[in-house]
Amino acid sequence: MKTTNKMTEKTMAQVANGKVHEILPEGGEGEETDEGRQAVDEGGGGGGRSREERQDKILPQPTTEIPAQERIPLVVDDGASESSTNHLECKDKNTNAQPDASGQTCCLPKKCCGSPVFSPFCRQLANVLVACLAGLCVGTIHAFPAVSLPRWEEAGFVLTTAQTTWFASTPMVISVLTCWGSGIVVEYLGNRKCLMIGVVSLALSWIVIAIAESFWALLLGRILQGLTASVYMVIITVYPAEVSISCWRGVMTGISEAMVMLGAFLTYLAGISLQPSAIGILFILSLIPMLVAYYFLRDSPLWLARQDKDEEVASTLRCLRGPTIDITEELEQIKDSVATERIQKPSATEQLLLLRKMIYFKPVLLSVLVLLFKELTGQYAAMAYTVKIFKMAGSSLDPYWCAVVMGAARFLPCFTSWILIERLPRRLLICTCMTLASFALGTLGTFLFFWSKKTDGLPPSLGWIPLLCFLVFTLVFGSGIGPTCWTLVAELLPSRVRNVGAGIINTCFSLFLFLVGLSFPFMVEGMGIGLVFITYSACTLSGVVFVLVCLPETKGMSFTEIQTVLTGNKYKISDMA
Structure with missing residues (x-):
């Protein structure tokens, strides 16, 4: 059934044969469509009924406004009581007749989305x-x-x-x-x-x-x-x-x-x-x-909008935001964003051609280098070979329990990193954490380098030192290095080459992980476990120099301001403050 934009939300047309009730938009008294008026006047048993008589049959409406895209017809069986929701049926398969937060009946997302509370x-x-x-x-x-x-x-x-x-x-x-x-x-x-x-x-x-x-x-x-x-x-x-x-x-x-x-x-x-x-x-x-x-x-609503599934976009947004939240503005923003993207978004070939310009190539290159120095800390080797590393270190502690401690040290800082990223400048945070990580790796490498030359192995009283060094490295990596590097990548990447740039960056990142994981056992065989960690320490310290010399401070800056700083070569160590 069709309705006009001038009809009131408090008004609902009823068809006598099918007894169709429809939630209508705002607009005062409004007017009825020709189809609706004809259906009511000519329907069996409903002919000649006045506007007042029809108003008596209106179902109560929710106190919060339901956007136009959510105003789904309610269908009532002939023999059903119109005050009961048990016999109401909504046309949208993702909605059903249920009370909203105020107790009024309307078509809302199904209960799988959770109750209004x-x-x-x-x-x-x-x-x-x-x-x-x-x-x-x-x-x-x-x-x-x-x-x-x-x-x-x-x-x-x-x-x-x-x-x-x-x-x-x-x-x-x-x-x-x-x-x-x-x-x-x-x-x-x-x-x-x-x-x-x-x-x-x-x-x-x-x-x-x-x-x-x-x-x-x-x-x-x-x-x-x-x-x-x-x-x-x-x-x-x-x-x-x-x-x-x-x-x-x-x-x-x-x-x-x-x-x-x-x-x-x-x-x-x-x-x-x-x-x-x-x-x-x-x-x-x-x-x-x-x-x-x-x-x-x-x-996601954005994906549904890109697939032109307008009804599912509205019902999904209602599910994610709740039945009492007005989603009209956000729904229009999503549709406008998708429409604009289809018109203005450069193709993959056009994005590749844009990378010939320094304004687009430089941020992508810096993002790749940020992730390179992140992986040169050796964190993936530490994750993939944790138990073997503690066995090679000769620690008297159970290597499997040491791995559990390392796993906990990787997981817990994920929560503190959210606070640190929001409160501290990006470069200050990443440089501080990289310096601490370099010190921990250097200490571990030096310790293992000297003790590996002794035939009697590592004394039981010193078995805690490799675990402590690894623990410090893991904590500072999880608190600052890992999340901050990804935040910098997201902020540096220009929007016009974001898709192709993200593909290049993810390819390079996966390649770095592969090379670190592949090279670690061969490096241990050729250099010894101590020198491997000393090498990782030196690479991490080089990352600090790279951040200070090449990266701008991005905290609190818009994408436009970041691009302006990059193209103007305005990198100052004083930005860390």
């Missing part, structure tokens, strides 16, 4: 947490070699150095090769479908690893995990920003990294008493509730 923050947090369960899976993929490789050695299933490095680094190789296509897949299928397909892929990978009897079977499992991880990384990077409002975006986007670190921590914890095959089975069982949660997840 849930605040907008809780609604958005719940959706972000469900989507970021993918980060939990990514964390288990990255940390699994740390506990599986030592267990296989203890059981007599020994891999060569080359096989060890490929097992640990294969997901990163896959990410390098597929990160461009991953974004296209997510854009085509949507977050929800990709997450559900990823669960099936992960289940297959863990089954293959659990029953594997050869290196090639293990490698096949890791390839499947790399494919899934590359798609999941796109989702946990984009989805939290697209479903949250601006004032909570910083917290929501930080959840993804926290979930990755939590996945690593849980993997280390499982490795204390379980064999790799049992860990794989445990992860398979954990995927079942994830699949159920993903089934009820809402796709």
